[in-house]
Amino acid sequence: MAVVRGHVGAEAPRADDLPLVDGSAMFIADLNRDGQLWARVVRSPVASAVIVGIEISAAVRHPGVAAVLTADDVPDVQIPIRLPFAATPECELALQPPLARDRVRYVGEPVAVVLAEDPFTAEDAAELVALELEERTPVLDLRAGSGADSVHDRLPDNVVNRVPMVCGEVDRLFATAEVVVSESVVVHRHTGMPLETRGLLAEWEEGEGRLTVWGAAKVKHFNRQALAQMLDLSPQSVRLIEVSVGGAFGVRGEFYPEDLLVPLAAMRLGRPVKWIEDRREHLVATNHAREQLHELEVAASEDGRLLAFRDRAWCDQGAYVRSQGLLPALLPALQIAGPYAWEGFSIEASAVLTNRTPVGTYRAPGVTEATLVRERALDRVAAELGLDHVELRRRNLIAADRMPWVFDLGPQGEPIVYESGDFPGSFEALLAQAGYDDLRAEQRGRAPGGEAVGIGVSAFCEVSAVGPFEQARIALEDGRFAVYVGVGSVGQGVATVLGQIAAETLGVGLERVAIHHQDTADTPEGFGTFASRSTVLAGNAILLAGQDLRRKAAAALGIAEDTLDVDLEYARLAPQRLTGEGTFEKEHPSFTFGANLVLVSVDRELGRVRVERHLVAHDAGRAVNPALLRGQLCGGAVQGIGAVLFEELRYDRTGQPEVSSLEDYLLATAGDVPAVEAVIIENPAPTNPLGIKGSGEAGMAGAPAAVANAVADALGAGAESLALPLTPARIRALVRARELNAQPEAS
Amino acid sequence: MDVLRTEFTLNDMPIEVTLPVRATLADAIRSTGATGTRVGCEEGICGSCTVLLDGRPARACLMLAAQARGREIRTVEGLAAGGRLHPVQESFRRHRALQCGYCTPGFMMLAVGLLEREPNASPERVRAVLASNLCRCTGYAPIVDAVLAAQQALAGEVI
Numbered sequence: 001m002a003v004v005r006g007h008v009g010a011e012a013p014r015a016d017d018l019p020l021v022d023g024s025a026m027f028i029a030d031l032n033r034d035g036q037l038w039a040r041v042v043r044s045p046v047a048s049a050v051i052v053g054i055e056i057s058a059a060v061r062h063p064g065v066a067a068v069l070t071a072d073d074v075p076d077v078q079i080p081i082r083l084p085f086a087a088t089p090e091c092e093l094a095l096q097p098p099l100a101r102d103r104v105r106y107v108g109e110p111v112a113v114v115l116a117e118d119p120f121t122a123e124d125a126a127e128l129v130a131l132e133l134e135e136r137t138p139v140l141d142l143r144a145g146s147g148a149d150s151v152h153d154r155l156p157d158n159v160v161n162r163v164p165m166v167c168g169e170v171d172r173l174f175a176t177a178e179v180v181v182s183e184s185v186v187v188h189r190h191t192g193m194p195l196e197t198r199g200l201l202a203e204w205e206e207g208e209g210r211l212t213v214w215g216a217a218k219v220k221h222f223n224r225q226a227l228a229q230m231l232d233l234s235p236q237s238v239r240l241i242e243v244s245v246g247g248a249f250g251v252r253g254e255f256y257p258e259d260l261l262v263p264l265a266a267m268r269l270g271r272p273v274k275w276i277e278d279r280r281e282h283l284v285a286t287n288h289a290r291e292q293l294h295e296l297e298v299a300a301s302e303d304g305r306l307l308a309f310r311d312r313a314w315c316d317q318g319a320y321v322r323s324q325g326l327l328p329a330l331l332p333a334l335q336i337a338g339p340y341a342w343e344g345f346s347i348e349a350s351a352v353l354t355n356r357t358p359v360g361t362y363r364a365p366g367v368t369e370a371t372l373v374r375e376r377a378l379d380r381v382a383a384e385l386g387l388d389h390v391e392l393r394r395r396n397l398i399a400a401d402r403m404p405w406v407f408d409l410g411p412q413g414e415p416i417v418y419e420s421g422d423f424p425g426s427f428e429a430l431l432a433q434a435g436y437d438d439l440r441a442e443q444r445g446r447a448p449g450g451e452a453v454g455i456g457v458s459a460f461c462e463v464s465a466v467g468p469f470e471q472a473r474i475a476l477e478d479g480r481f482a483v484y485v486g487v488g489s490v491g492q493g494v495a496t497v498l499g500q501i502a503a504e505t506l507g508v509g510l511e512r513v514a515i516h517h518q519d520t521a522d523t524p525e526g527f528g529t530f531a532s533r534s535t536v537l538a539g540n541a542i543l544l545a546g547q548d549l550r551r552k553a554a555a556a557l558g559i560a561e562d563t564l565d566v567d568l569e570y571a572r573l574a575p576q577r578l579t580g581e582g583t584f585e586k587e588h589p590s591f592t593f594g595a596n597l598v599l600v601s602v603d604r605e606l607g608r609v610r611v612e613r614h615l616v617a618h619d620a621g622r623a624v625n626p627a628l629l630r631g632q633l634c635g636g637a638v639q640g641i642g643a644v645l646f647e648e649l650r651y652d653r654t655g656q657p658e659v660s661s662l663e664d665y666l667l668a669t670a671g672d673v674p675a676v677e678a679v680i681i682e683n684p685a686p687t688n689p690l691g692i693k694g695s696g697e698a699g700m701a702g703a704p705a706a707v708a709n710a711v712a713d714a715l716g717a718g719a720e721s722l723a724l725p726l727t728p729a730r731i732r733a734l735v736r737a738r739e740l741n742a743q744p745e746a747s
Numbered sequence: 748m749d750v751l752r753t754e755f756t757l758n759d760m761p762i763e764v765t766l767p768v769r770a771t772l773a774d775a776i777r778s779t780g781a782t783g784t785r786v787g788c789e790e791g792i793c794g795s796c797t798v799l800l801d802g803r804p805a806r807a808c809l810m811l812a813a814q815a816r817g818r819e820i821r822t823v824e825g826l827a828a829g830g831r832l833h834p835v836q837e838s839f840r841r842h843r844a845l846q847c848g849y850c851t852p853g854f855m856m857l858a859v860g861l862l863e864r865e866p867n868a869s870p871e872r873v874r875a876v877l878a879s880n881l882c883r884c885t886g887y888a889p890i891v892d893a894v895l896a897a898q899q900a901l902a903g904e905v906i
């Protein structure tokens with residue numbers, strides 16, 4: 001047997017597909033424990049009210065009901081923020097209790113939990129819980145300020161934080177600019193919407209004092225810590241287990257009220273408790289995302305050089321600050337400068353509370369909103385200057401020889417550093433693959449036939465591979481190399497990619513490696529799966545652990561390391577109980593370049609947008625598995641298309657959600673989208689040995705912006721603000737408005 | 748709670764379940780331990796729960812279990828035969844038509860139902876039928892490719 005190389009960069013098949021295609025994979029709904037009860041959450045029917053009373057007696061008397069819990073039955077705790085840098089003292093005043101106490105603040109807020117012998121009974125009994133509520137005027141306007149009612153009495157202006165950032169001499173740059181353009185963009189509320197809703201199953205073993213919870217995802221080590229603290233248990237006695245996860249996209253796996261309520265009920269009642277969210281609940285209970293209002297001013301010179309921008313943003317946090325803290329306001333601020341050589345900018349982003357479902361992070365958080373805002377504004381600058389959209393970007397992308405690029409935020413802020421990349425080169429690769437000049441010719445050619453054809457581009461710089469660290473441990477177990485990591489798999493194929501890295505490092509076949517990430521009982525402490533960090537952080541930790549194992553094995557056998565075949569020596573090594581350990585630390589996040597190009601046609605009569613081509617370019621540093629990477633990019637881009645064309649979580653004037661099923665919340669279907677073309681660029685990252693950059697979110701980040709720009713281009717509406725999403729009704733209104741404007745000239 | 752006994756055929760096996768009257772066909776199938784039929788919305792939109800009902804694709808969440816009395820149901824568990832995956836299953840793997848896999852059984856049953864009844868369906872027809880189910884991960888192109896390739900494979904087998 002020879003040392004096997006070449007796994008990294010190969011299109012290895014996914015390790016975990018078979019159970020998913022034969023139906024045997026176990027998702028949380030498929031798990032049951034003997035004697036389990038079912039939980040059903042009673043939720044607030046109104047957006048803002050004082051709780052006068054909760055009458056549970058009818059529900060308690062209902063046959064088959066084991067218990068009904070209200071706030072008085074749960075510890076007086078709140079869901080903590082998992083990232084210290086995303087917390088402020090104001091945030092601490094707006095954390096969510098597991099069950100509402102005294103006040104309800106959004107439709108869907110948990111107020112009680114019914115435990116019953118079966119899910120039907122639990123649902124029936126939940127309807128028997130009577131809430132006496134004194135309604136208050138809900139806060140729904142992001143700019144209501146202190147004149148409005150308050151979501152939390154201790155925060156009268158409804159603002160939990162302001163994020164100021166200043167780089168360079170912004171006022172001077174604006175004063176010298178020949179062109180100044182302002183754009184106001186409202187990014188609409190939408191969210192991850194995984195096809196599997198959330199669910200949990202908890203079991204308490206009184207004798208051993210052990211709590212087991214199935215159904216974790218994303219950040220299971222943090223959640224274990226938080227849960228243990230709330231229940232007054234040691235973290236070692238709490239075990240969180242990840243089973244198959246039907247999509248997460250950032251919203252699934254954060255600590256939600258149910259993550260306390262279900263285990264708590266299991267402990268109180270001494271029986272396992274199962275909870276499966278239904279879709280209607282999911283639409284109000286699981287994190288929403290994206291809603292924010294930006295007012296952006298851009299200053300440019302006559303020859304198309306971008307000088308500076310000012311961004312004022314109001315970012316909806318919803319009714320509580322949840323586990324991801326201020327990220328909904330911080331992340332757009334960090335990413336709105338994008339890949340351009342600005343001489344200065346100023347940002348003031350406010351994180352605002354409203355009486356709507358709390359906002360969290362959805363795939364490519366912040367960068368998607370920021371890119372939409374900036375790239376819309378850049379098209380206006382281009383229109384103002386009479387410059388091609390692509391040309392404007394070409395003139396302003398940061399040149400490769402100016403890397404690393406630093407935006408100095410002065411003494412108060414940590415600088416934003418782009419450590420590497422070739423932005424112009426990557427952008428040109430996208431244009432070449434698209435055949436940009438031919439597309440422009442095609443657009444002109446189709447115009448006489450009355451077709452509205454548009455081309456849109458967007459470029460962005462995405463923060464990814466966030467630290468602080470990940471650990472890996474490799475042991476010789478059950479005849480294989482067992483690799484333990486603390487990140488999670490949420491359906492993105494991370495086990496396959498990590499397996500490739502482990503096999504490459506050890507010099508063994510893929511089938512000789514087993515990746516373990518599911519169980520907090522046997523995996524090292526990890527920070528989880530978000531910010532496209534799993535492959536970068538855990539991958540490099542595995543590299544270090546693999547090298548450590550090889551070193552130890554060589555020493556143990558007295559063989560030179562470079563000739564050691566660990567697989568061949570497996571039988572001699574296994575009894576020695578060697579383990580390879582690796583910790584990869586990453587102090588600073590990395591920024592990665594990406595860009596999109598989209599060709600659309602718009603049916604002016606029906607208002608329907610057809611995305612004919614969609615290309616997404618992404619600098620992956622190094623593609624560990626190009627096929628899986630393409631899958632991430634294409635899947636993300638299609639989510640982005642759906643986001644800008646169809647998806648919206650609307651609320652009415654009383655704070656009632658107008659979307660209560662997937663019939664109202666429209667996801668893109670196979671009939672709505674083209675086969676997305678991925679352009680993979682590999683400029684290795686200098687800050688990790690494997691050279692990889694995060695890739696899980698890049699498909700999404702620039703897609704809505706490029707589609708919006710393409711639609712504007714098709715309608716000749718480059719200089720107008722677009723209301724999102726671009727539904728047929730809105731497109732028709734836009735067409736009508738333009739026709740009305742055009743008429744006086746025609747007559 | 749009122750319960751009802753229902754008999755139907757599941758993947759060629761006679762099945763008898765006793766469930767609350769309001770249980771859906773999806774509940775009934777899943778109660779037998781065949782949990783490959785996934786539930787994503789319980790209201791007929793997502794198609795995760797698609798099964799074959801007397802050979803036609805149907806949303807198992809939209810029917811009561813009682814309505815399945817005497818009918819023939821096929822689910823993902825019935826696709827593989829003789830220790831071999833069905834060509835549609837093979838094709839989904841080969842074309843990377845799944846990421847999280849939650850939508851996969853529903854899509855495969857939809858495809859099998861289509862290809863059995865319309866082996867010569869045009870690519871446009873295939874795409875139109877596949878537009879009846881939702882996938883949040885793949886962006887659909889790999890699913891369409893997988894079904895078109897499976898169509899070829901099945902045609903080869905028949906000849």
Ligand code: FES
Nearest residue numbers: 787789791794808
């Ligand atoms: S679960 Fe049946 S269609 Fe969604």
Ligand code: FES
Nearest residue numbers: 846847882883884
């Ligand atoms: S693969 Fe996840 S929903 Fe289709």
